[in-house]
Amino acid sequence: MHIILAEDDPALAESTARALRTQGWVVDHTPRGEPVPASVKADPYDLVILDIGLEGIDGFETLQRVRAQGSTLPVLMLTARDAVEDRVRGLEMGADDYLVKPFALAELIARVRVLTRRHQARLGSVLTMGSLRMDLQARRVWIDDQALDLSAREWAVLEYLLSRAGHVVGKEQILQAISGWDDALSENAVEVYVSRLRPKIEPAGLRIRAVRGFGYLMEEAAPAAPGG
Numbered sequence: 001m002h003i004i005l006a007e008d009d010p011a012l013a014e015s016t017a018r019a020l021r022t023q024g025w026v027v028d029h030t031p032r033g034e035p036v037p038a039s040v041k042a043d044p045y046d047l048v049i050l051d052i053g054l055e056g057i058d059g060f061e062t063l064q065r066v067r068a069q070g071s072t073l074p075v076l077m078l079t080a081r082d083a084v085e086d087r088v089r090g091l092e093m094g095a096d097d098y099l100v101k102p103f104a105l106a107e108l109i110a111r112v113r114v115l116t117r118r119h120q121a122r123l124g125s126v127l128t129m130g131s132l133r134m135d136l137q138a139r140r141v142w143i144d145d146q147a148l149d150l151s152a153r154e155w156a157v158l159e160y161l162l163s164r165a166g167h168v169v170g171k172e173q174i175l176q177a178i179s180g181w182d183d184a185l186s187e188n189a190v191e192v193y194v195s196r197l198r199p200k201i202e203p204a205g206l207r208i209r210a211v212r213g214f215g216y217l218m219e220e221a222a223p224a225a226p227g228g
Protein backbone atom coordinates (compact mmCIF):
# COMPACT_ATOMS: atom_id res chain seq x y z
CA MET A 1 0.00 0.00 0.00
CA HIS A 2 1.29 3.43 -0.98
CA ILE A 3 0.29 6.42 1.14
CA ILE A 4 0.96 10.14 0.75
CA LEU A 5 1.08 12.05 4.02
CA ALA A 6 0.80 15.86 4.03
CA GLU A 7 1.61 17.11 7.51
CA ASP A 8 3.76 20.11 8.47
CA ASP A 9 4.42 19.17 12.10
CA PRO A 10 7.73 17.27 11.86
CA ALA A 11 7.26 15.22 15.05
CA LEU A 12 3.70 14.22 14.20
CA ALA A 13 4.66 13.44 10.61
CA GLU A 14 7.50 11.26 11.76
CA SER A 15 5.48 9.26 14.30
CA THR A 16 2.59 8.88 11.86
CA ALA A 17 4.82 7.73 9.01
CA ARG A 18 6.65 5.33 11.30
CA ALA A 19 3.39 3.76 12.49
CA LEU A 20 2.17 3.30 8.93
CA ARG A 21 5.48 1.78 7.87
CA THR A 22 5.25 -0.84 10.62
CA GLN A 23 2.34 -2.24 8.58
CA GLY A 24 4.63 -2.66 5.59
CA TRP A 25 3.09 0.35 3.84
CA VAL A 26 5.09 2.81 1.78
CA VAL A 27 4.72 6.40 2.99
CA ASP A 28 5.72 9.55 1.12
CA HIS A 29 5.73 12.61 3.34
CA THR A 30 5.43 16.27 2.41
CA PRO A 31 4.93 19.28 4.71
CA ARG A 32 3.18 21.09 1.85
CA GLY A 33 -0.14 20.67 0.05
CA GLU A 34 0.96 21.86 -3.39
CA PRO A 35 2.71 18.69 -4.58
CA VAL A 36 -0.14 16.35 -3.56
CA PRO A 37 -2.49 16.73 -6.56
CA ALA A 38 0.30 16.17 -9.09
CA SER A 39 1.68 13.25 -7.08
CA VAL A 40 -1.61 11.37 -6.90
CA LYS A 41 -2.07 11.94 -10.61
CA ALA A 42 1.38 10.65 -11.47
CA ASP A 43 1.67 7.67 -9.11
CA PRO A 44 -0.72 4.89 -8.06
CA TYR A 45 -1.30 5.91 -4.45
CA ASP A 46 -3.89 4.11 -2.32
CA LEU A 47 -4.64 6.84 0.21
CA VAL A 48 -4.00 10.48 1.12
CA ILE A 49 -3.63 11.63 4.72
CA LEU A 50 -4.13 15.36 4.81
CA ASP A 51 -3.56 17.80 7.63
CA ILE A 52 -5.57 21.04 7.37
CA GLY A 53 -2.93 23.55 8.42
CA LEU A 54 -0.01 23.06 6.01
CA GLU A 55 2.81 25.13 4.58
CA GLY A 56 1.46 26.99 1.54
CA ILE A 57 -2.06 26.01 0.47
CA ASP A 58 -4.10 24.38 3.25
CA GLY A 59 -5.62 20.91 3.38
CA PHE A 60 -8.99 22.09 2.07
CA GLU A 61 -7.45 23.67 -1.01
CA THR A 62 -5.33 20.57 -1.54
CA LEU A 63 -8.39 18.33 -1.27
CA GLN A 64 -10.30 20.50 -3.69
CA ARG A 65 -7.50 20.28 -6.25
CA VAL A 66 -7.27 16.48 -5.87
CA ARG A 67 -11.02 16.06 -6.40
CA ALA A 68 -11.07 18.63 -9.23
CA GLN A 69 -8.87 16.34 -11.29
CA GLY A 70 -11.41 13.54 -10.88
CA SER A 71 -9.53 11.47 -8.32
CA THR A 72 -11.64 9.19 -6.11
CA LEU A 73 -8.65 8.27 -3.95
CA PRO A 74 -9.58 7.90 -0.26
CA VAL A 75 -8.68 11.03 1.71
CA LEU A 76 -8.34 10.98 5.50
CA MET A 77 -8.18 14.45 7.05
CA LEU A 78 -6.47 15.32 10.32
CA THR A 79 -8.35 17.97 12.28
CA ALA A 80 -7.97 19.79 15.56
CA ARG A 81 -10.06 18.91 18.57
CA ASP A 82 -13.33 20.91 18.75
CA ALA A 83 -12.98 21.91 15.10
CA VAL A 84 -16.39 20.51 14.14
CA GLU A 85 -16.74 22.99 11.28
CA ASP A 86 -13.46 21.79 9.79
CA ARG A 87 -14.63 18.18 9.87
CA VAL A 88 -17.95 19.01 8.26
CA ARG A 89 -16.27 21.17 5.64
CA GLY A 90 -13.75 18.45 4.85
CA LEU A 91 -16.42 15.79 4.44
CA GLU A 92 -18.54 18.09 2.29
CA MET A 93 -15.54 18.77 0.09
CA GLY A 94 -15.03 15.07 -0.52
CA ALA A 95 -12.88 13.78 2.31
CA ASP A 96 -13.76 10.18 3.18
CA ASP A 97 -13.04 10.36 6.89
CA TYR A 98 -11.23 12.41 9.52
CA LEU A 99 -9.20 11.84 12.66
CA VAL A 100 -9.10 14.30 15.53
CA LYS A 101 -5.65 15.20 16.83
CA PRO A 102 -4.16 13.87 19.00
CA PHE A 103 -5.12 10.42 17.74
CA ALA A 104 -4.02 6.93 18.69
CA LEU A 105 -1.80 5.40 16.03
CA ALA A 106 -3.76 2.15 16.26
CA GLU A 107 -6.89 4.06 15.34
CA LEU A 108 -5.13 5.69 12.43
CA ILE A 109 -4.12 2.29 11.10
CA ALA A 110 -7.66 0.94 11.53
CA ARG A 111 -9.15 3.91 9.67
CA VAL A 112 -6.63 3.54 6.86
CA ARG A 113 -7.59 -0.12 6.48
CA VAL A 114 -11.31 0.67 6.39
CA LEU A 115 -10.89 3.47 3.84
CA THR A 116 -8.68 1.52 1.47
CA ARG A 117 -10.93 -1.54 1.69
CA ARG A 118 -13.95 0.58 0.91
CA HIS A 119 -12.16 2.06 -2.07
CA GLN A 120 -11.12 -1.34 -3.37
CA ALA A 121 -14.68 -2.53 -2.88
CA ARG A 122 -15.91 0.09 -5.32
CA LEU A 123 -13.53 -1.37 -7.85
CA GLY A 124 -14.20 -5.08 -7.27
CA SER A 125 -16.86 -7.67 -6.51
CA VAL A 126 -17.23 -6.57 -2.92
CA LEU A 127 -20.34 -4.93 -1.51
CA THR A 128 -19.82 -2.45 1.30
CA MET A 129 -22.18 -0.35 3.37
CA GLY A 130 -21.60 1.18 6.78
CA SER A 131 -18.66 -0.80 8.16
CA LEU A 132 -19.92 -4.02 6.57
CA ARG A 133 -17.99 -5.61 3.74
CA MET A 134 -19.28 -8.53 1.73
CA ASP A 135 -16.80 -10.28 -0.55
CA LEU A 136 -18.88 -12.11 -3.15
CA GLN A 137 -15.97 -14.10 -4.51
CA ALA A 138 -14.52 -15.23 -1.19
CA ARG A 139 -18.09 -15.61 0.13
CA ARG A 140 -17.13 -13.92 3.37
CA VAL A 141 -18.58 -10.97 5.21
CA TRP A 142 -16.96 -8.71 7.76
CA ILE A 143 -17.87 -5.84 10.05
CA ASP A 144 -14.63 -3.90 10.31
CA ASP A 145 -12.12 -6.72 10.90
CA GLN A 146 -14.64 -9.09 12.49
CA ALA A 147 -15.86 -11.94 10.31
CA LEU A 148 -19.60 -12.47 10.43
CA ASP A 149 -21.22 -15.90 10.62
CA LEU A 150 -24.18 -16.25 8.27
CA SER A 151 -26.20 -19.22 7.12
CA ALA A 152 -26.47 -19.69 3.36
CA ARG A 153 -29.94 -18.17 3.28
CA GLU A 154 -29.04 -15.27 5.53
CA TRP A 155 -26.17 -14.64 3.13
CA ALA A 156 -28.49 -14.66 0.14
CA VAL A 157 -30.98 -12.29 1.74
CA LEU A 158 -28.19 -9.92 2.82
CA GLU A 159 -26.60 -9.96 -0.63
CA TYR A 160 -29.93 -9.25 -2.26
CA LEU A 161 -30.76 -6.35 0.06
CA LEU A 162 -27.25 -4.92 0.03
CA SER A 163 -26.96 -4.92 -3.75
CA ARG A 164 -30.24 -2.96 -3.86
CA ALA A 165 -29.48 -0.69 -0.91
CA GLY A 166 -31.62 2.42 -0.87
CA HIS A 167 -34.39 0.69 -2.87
CA VAL A 168 -37.46 -0.98 -1.44
CA VAL A 169 -37.57 -4.66 -2.42
CA GLY A 170 -40.60 -6.91 -2.08
CA LYS A 171 -40.67 -10.08 0.00
CA GLU A 172 -41.66 -11.98 -3.15
CA GLN A 173 -38.50 -10.73 -4.92
CA ILE A 174 -36.33 -11.81 -2.01
CA LEU A 175 -38.10 -15.16 -1.89
CA GLN A 176 -37.35 -15.78 -5.55
CA ALA A 177 -33.73 -14.82 -5.05
CA ILE A 178 -33.22 -17.36 -2.25
CA SER A 179 -35.65 -20.10 -3.28
CA GLY A 180 -32.97 -22.12 -5.02
CA TRP A 181 -32.26 -23.81 -1.71
CA ASP A 182 -35.77 -24.78 -0.79
CA ASP A 183 -38.87 -24.71 -2.93
CA ALA A 184 -41.11 -24.88 0.11
CA LEU A 185 -40.06 -21.47 1.42
CA SER A 186 -42.81 -19.02 2.18
CA GLU A 187 -42.77 -15.26 2.59
CA ASN A 188 -42.75 -15.90 6.33
CA ALA A 189 -39.30 -17.43 5.89
CA VAL A 190 -38.08 -14.13 4.43
CA GLU A 191 -39.29 -12.41 7.59
CA VAL A 192 -37.42 -14.94 9.70
CA TYR A 193 -34.12 -14.39 7.84
CA VAL A 194 -34.53 -10.63 7.98
CA SER A 195 -35.15 -10.77 11.73
CA ARG A 196 -32.02 -12.91 12.17
CA LEU A 197 -29.93 -10.56 10.05
CA ARG A 198 -30.98 -7.36 11.82
CA PRO A 199 -28.99 -7.81 15.07
CA LYS A 200 -26.02 -9.18 13.12
CA ILE A 201 -25.65 -6.13 10.87
CA GLU A 202 -26.61 -3.54 13.48
CA PRO A 203 -22.96 -3.13 14.66
CA ALA A 204 -22.10 -2.10 11.08
CA GLY A 205 -24.49 0.86 11.37
CA LEU A 206 -27.02 -0.79 9.07
CA ARG A 207 -30.69 -1.56 9.42
CA ILE A 208 -33.34 -3.32 7.38
CA ARG A 209 -36.44 -1.19 7.49
CA ALA A 210 -39.81 -2.81 6.91
CA VAL A 211 -41.89 -0.83 4.43
CA ARG A 212 -45.49 -1.70 5.14
CA GLY A 213 -47.24 -3.37 2.25
CA PHE A 214 -44.08 -3.42 0.07
CA GLY A 215 -41.13 -5.18 1.66
CA TYR A 216 -37.78 -4.08 2.99
CA LEU A 217 -35.27 -1.31 2.62
CA MET A 218 -31.57 -1.63 3.49
CA GLU A 219 -30.28 1.64 4.86
CA GLU A 220 -27.65 3.18 7.10
CA ALA A 221 -28.86 3.93 10.61
CA ALA A 222 -28.81 7.64 11.44
CA PRO A 223 -25.26 8.68 12.38
CA ALA A 224 -24.55 9.89 15.91
CA ALA A 225 -24.51 13.65 16.37
CA PRO A 226 -21.00 15.17 15.90
CA GLY A 227 -19.16 15.47 19.20
CA GLY A 228 -21.93 13.54 20.94
Ligand code: CA
Pocket residue numbers: 007008009051052053054
Ligand atom coordinates in the same frame (compact mmCIF):
# COMPACT_ATOMS: atom_id res chain seq x y z
CA1 CA B 1 -0.48 21.43 10.67
